[in-house]
Amino acid sequence: MNQLKSSWRRVVIKVGSALVAPEGKGCSTKYLLALADFIHHCHNQNKQVVIVSSGSVAAGAGLTNHDLSEPLSIPQKQALAAIGQSHVMQHWQKLFDDTCAQILLTRSDLEGDKRVVNARNTLETLFKMDAIPIINENDSVVVDELVVGDNDNLAARVAVMCDADLLLICSDVNGLYDKNPKQFDDAKLLATVDTIDERILGFADVTNNPIATGGMHTKLQAAQLATGAGIDTIIINGREAKSFERLKNETISGTLFIGR
Numbered sequence: 001m002n003q004l005k006s007s008w009r010r011v012v013i014k015v016g017s018a019l020v021a022p023e024g025k026g027c028s029t030k031y032l033l034a035l036a037d038f039i040h041h042c043h044n045q046n047k048q049v050v051i052v053s054s055g056s057v058a059a060g061a062g063l064t065n066h067d068l069s070e071p072l073s074i075p076q077k078q079a080l081a082a083i084g085q086s087h088v089m090q091h092w093q094k095l096f097d098d099t100c101a102q103i104l105l106t107r108s109d110l111e112g113d114k115r116v117v118n119a120r121n122t123l124e125t126l127f128k129m130d131a132i133p134i135i136n137e138n139d140s141v142v143v144d145e146l147v148v149g150d151n152d153n154l155a156a157r158v159a160v161m162c163d164a165d166l167l168l169i170c171s172d173v174n175g176l177y178d179k180n181p182k183q184f185d186d187a188k189l190l191a192t193v194d195t196i197d198e199r200i201l202g203f204a205d206v207t208n209n210p211i212a213t214g215g216m217h218t219k220l221q222a223a224q225l226a227t228g229a230g231i232d233t234i235i236i237n238g239r240e241a242k243s244f245e246r247l248k249n250e251t252i253s254g255t256l257f258i259g260r
């Protein structure tokens, strides 16, 4: 098991729909209570936390009785995101005494110099106000070329933008395996990855969970982006409360990608 660097001070935590909406619609506290407890722990240690949360489309589906396993048009999904986003925020707010602050971003917001500076200034000010920044993609306004597309990549871009020293991707798998753990008993979890090369990228196919939006591919892309900027990146199983207990004790149960 890896040791977490105790010197980190700012983390971006990516929380996918598999954790916010494990039933595929609505919002649930089932997996978020342990995570919220970890965030409280970070705050008590004077560490800063940015949450990148999915779940708006699933929340919208819950509120309007849509079934996400049925094919939906892009405008329908965008409408569900518009309906669900405030519900996701209310859901997070119930878990904290500190005020939660919503920021909706698109790729162009994270590429243009001026907007990056504004977004960074807003985040810094939110930290000073002890508010908890909660970021999602601005699904209702994005058009193809402006879409980040998945919140793994969005979280990595946010981590780079706000000069975080840790990116924590909470998944519903334990980390990166060298073989499909559902098929092979001898599949090994990679505890540490120094360089994300072709061999490592090849492991994405074996670890992919077919029901996740981005799967392991987008998590590895996110890890590549963040580690390239010197940010240590961790994939843990966010459905296991013990993943967060270990992090509190500065140990890592998933895969650590070392920042370069």
Ligand code: GLU
Binding pocket: 016, 017, 053, 054, 055, 056, 057, 058, 081, 136, 137, 139, 149, 150, 151, 152, 213, 214
């Ligand atoms: N932004 C989408 C949502 O809130 C999710 C995108 C993703 O999970 O990668 O539903």
